[in-house]
Amino acid sequence: MQTASSGAPATIDFWFDFASNYSYLSVMRIEEAATRQHVEVRWHPFLLGPIFRALGQHTSPFVEQKEKGAYVWQDMVRECHKYGLPWVRPSVFPRASLLASRVATLGASEPWIGAYCRQVMLRNFAEDRDIEAPADIAEVLAQLGLPAERMLADALTDANKLALRHATEEAQAKGIFGAPTFFVGDEMFWGNDRLDDALARCMSTHTPLRT
Amino acid sequence: MQTASSGAPATIDFWFDFASNYSYLSVMRIEEAATRQHVEVRWHPFLLGPIFRALGQHTSPFVEQKEKGAYVWQDMVRECHKYGLPWVRPSVFPRASLLASRVATLGASEPWIGAYCRQVMLRNFAEDRDIEAPADIAEVLAQLGLPAERMLADALTDANKLALRHATEEAQAKGIFGAPTFFVGDEMFWGNDRLDDALARCMSTHTPLRT
Numbered sequence: 001m002q003t004a005s006s007g008a009p010a011t012i013d014f015w016f017d018f019a020s021n022y023s024y025l026s027v028m029r030i031e032e033a034a035t036r037q038h039v040e041v042r043w044h045p046f047l048l049g050p051i052f053r054a055l056g057q058h059t060s061p062f063v064e065q066k067e068k069g070a071y072v073w074q075d076m077v078r079e080c081h082k083y084g085l086p087w088v089r090p091s092v093f094p095r096a097s098l099l100a101s102r103v104a105t106l107g108a109s110e111p112w113i114g115a116y117c118r119q120v121m122l123r124n125f126a127e128d129r130d131i132e133a134p135a136d137i138a139e140v141l142a143q144l145g146l147p148a149e150r151m152l153a154d155a156l157t158d159a160n161k162l163a164l165r166h167a168t169e170e171a172q173a174k175g176i177f178g179a180p181t182f183f184v185g186d187e188m189f190w191g192n193d194r195l196d197d198a199l200a201r202c203m204s205t206h207t208p209l210r211t
Numbered sequence: 212m213q214t215a216s217s218g219a220p221a222t223i224d225f226w227f228d229f230a231s232n233y234s235y236l237s238v239m240r241i242e243e244a245a246t247r248q249h250v251e252v253r254w255h256p257f258l259l260g261p262i263f264r265a266l267g268q269h270t271s272p273f274v275e276q277k278e279k280g281a282y283v284w285q286d287m288v289r290e291c292h293k294y295g296l297p298w299v300r301p302s303v304f305p306r307a308s309l310l311a312s313r314v315a316t317l318g319a320s321e322p323w324i325g326a327y328c329r330q331v332m333l334r335n336f337a338e339d340r341d342i343e344a345p346a347d348i349a350e351v352l353a354q355l356g357l358p359a360e361r362m363l364a365d366a367l368t369d370a371n372k373l374a375l376r377h378a379t380e381e382a383q384a385k386g387i388f389g390a391p392t393f394f395v396g397d398e399m400f401w402g403n404d405r406l407d408d409a410l411a412r413c414m415s416t417h418t419p420l421r422t
Contacts, residue, residue: 055276065266067388071401078408177278190282193404197289 010039010202013183015171017048019094021076024125025192026180028085031114039202043113045104046171048179060094086126095124096132102155103137105164115144221250221413224394226382228259229312230305232287235336236403237391239296242325250413254324256315257382259390271305297337306335307343313366314348316375326355
C-alpha cells in the first residue's frame with residue numbers, strides 16, 4: 001500500500017461512456033482540472049449498455065423514466081452554462097458508442113486520448129452528429145492528425161474488441177452502475193458532480209493508492 | 212408574471228421526504244443558506260413512496276439497486292463530512308415518515324418548521340432512531356417546546372391527512388421523481404447537489420417568479 005505522500009503520482013481512474021451526457025461534462029473538464037492539481041488521469045472507456053441490462057434496465061434511465069428524462073435536458077442546459085461548454089440536445093439518445101469506444105480503448109494510454117475523447121463528445125453533444133459509423137470516427141481522427149484508416153483497422157481486431165469487453169466486465173465487477181464514475185484507489189465517486197471531490201481526494205496525503 | 216427585481220421576495224420551494232438521506236443534507240443546510248441570501252424557503256413535505264410506486268419502483272432506488280445502494284452509504288459519509296454534519300447510517304432504511312410528514316404538513320408555514328425538520332432528520336440520520344411512532348414525534352416536539360399532544364391530534368385530522376396526500380399528488384403533477392427537489396418559479400432543480408445553483412437562480416434578477 002502506497003500513499004500519495006510517498007511520492008507515487010496521484011492518479012484518478014476515469015470511467016466513461018461516449019453515449020452518456022454527464023460523461024460529456026467530465027470528459028471536457030477532467031484533463032485540465034487534473035493537470036492543474038498534478039493528478040494523472042487514467043482513461044477507462046467502457047459500455048454502459050451491458051451494465052444497465054445486468055441491472056434490469058433496457059436503456060438509459062433517462063429514457064426509461066420519462067420524468068427524470070425531461071429533467072435531465074433542463075439540467076444539462078444549466079450545467080453546460082455553468083462550465084462554459086457548448087450544448088445541443090442530441091436528437092438521438094443514447095447514441096451508439098461502440099466504435100468510438102473501441103478506438104478509445106486502443107488509445108487509452110496514448111497522448112491523444114484526451115483530445116480524441118473531447119472531439120467525439122463535442123460531436124455527440126454540441127453538434128448533434130452521429131459517432132457510430134467508421135466515417136464519423138475517421139473524421140475525428142483526421143482532425144487530430146491521426147492515421148484514421150490504420151487505427152480503425154486496429155480498433156476492429158479481436159484483441160481490441162476483447163479489451164473493451166474486459167473493461168466493461170471490470171466496470172461491472174467494481175460495482176459501477178452509471179457514468180461518469182471515478183476511482184481514487186478503491187474509493188468510488190459517481191457522477192460529474194463528484195469530480196472535484198475525487199480530485200481533492202487524490203491530493204489528500206492520506207489517500208491510499210493501490211500498488 | 213413578476214420578477215425578483217420587481218420587489219417580490221425571492222422564494223425557493225423545497226420538496227423533501229424525511230425518509231430520504233439526500234433530503235437530510237438539504238434540510239440541515241437550506242434555512243441558513245437561504246437566509247444568508249435573503250431567500251424565503253417554502254417547505255413542502257411529501258411522500259416519496261407513492262411517487263416511486265407510480266414510477267414502477269417498489270422502494271427507494273438505493274434499496275432496489277444494490278450497487279447504487281452500496282455506493283450511496285459511502286457517498287453520505289463524505290457528503291456529511293463536507294458539510295460538517297453528523298452521520299450514522301440508519302439501521303432501517305427507508306424509515307416510515309408518514310407521521311413526521313403529517314406534523315410537518317401542519318406546520319409548513321410556522322416559524323418552527325425548520326427546527327422541527329432538522330430534529331426529525333437528525334433523529335433518523337445522526338441518531339439512528341425511529342421517527343414513526345407518536346412517542347418519537349412527541350419527543351421532538353417537546354424538545355422544541357411545542358404542545359405535542361395537541362399537535363399530534365391536529366396532525367391526524369382528516370383535513371391534515373388530506374393536505375399531505377394533496378401535496379404528494381402535486382409533487383407528482385410537477386414531475387418530481389426524487390427528493391430533495393427545489394423549484395424556483397417553474398424551474399426544477401433535483402438533488403442536494405443543486406441547492407446552491409437553485410439559490411443562485413433565486414438571486415438572478417431574470418428569475419421569473421409565478422404570481
